[in-house]
């Protein structure tokens with residue numbers, strides 16, 4: 001059976017500088033997949049190419065059985081891909097309530113906001129607060145919540161715990177583990193243990209190529225792993 005997201009022989013980059021080389025990876029219909037690698041390995045570039053913010057130079061990106069590699073980002077989002085970029089993707093001046101309202105307009109579905117508040121009850125206590133005044137962890141919850149409003153079937157998370165206080169990291173991790181039981185989740189994360197708790201499978205990128213892949217436990221115990229993660 002084909003994978004839910006099927007990337008084959010993907011090359012991509014910026015201008016004339018190639019970052020991804022012949023990347024092939026498959027994501028199943030449910031569960032977490034981690035993308036690991038040191039700074040600059042190409043993880044964010046891969047996320048941007050999947051969601052269409054960057055064009056594929058070569059190769060194929062197929063989602064749910066269809067080649068989406070030439071589709072606009074909006075179409076990919078409508079097809080069911082949610083993206084939480086590394087940088088904060090919330091409107092700092094708008095309240096939490098309005099951030100969620102803007103996100104839910106596309107779906108015209110008020111119950112979607114309730115679903116987000118069930119996933120992240122903390123946001124319910126902050127509804128009238130400007131998003132710019134939230135803590136790092138609450139802002140990440142809001143960014144993930146906004147992506148969930150589109151009811152994605154595949155959620156891309158680029159460093160969801162970056163800048164998050166350690167006490168809140170566990171809470172976010174548990175929510176992501178729960179989400180990955182229902183939908184496909186790709187997680188880019190510096191915290192190896194956290195990433196491998198959310199993920200069943202992992203890919204390790206090294207200078208834009210897939211250097212290692214396997215079940216999370218196998219990758220964790222692979223003696224080569226640290227070589228690809230060390231700065």
Ligand SMILES: Nc1ncnc2c1ncn2[C@@H]1O[C@H](COP(=O)(O)OP(=O)(O)OP(=O)(O)O)[C@@H](O)[C@H]1O
Nearest residue numbers: 014015017019037038039040041042043044045046
């Ligand atoms: N807008 C850009 N223009 C040109 N080169 C870029 C751009 N963004 C990233 N790069 C380069 O692409 C390479 C891969 O960067 P990328 O952000 O994908 O890595 P990463 O694995 O996500 O790293 P990090 O963990 O630091 O976020 C790096 O060499 C980076 O300098």
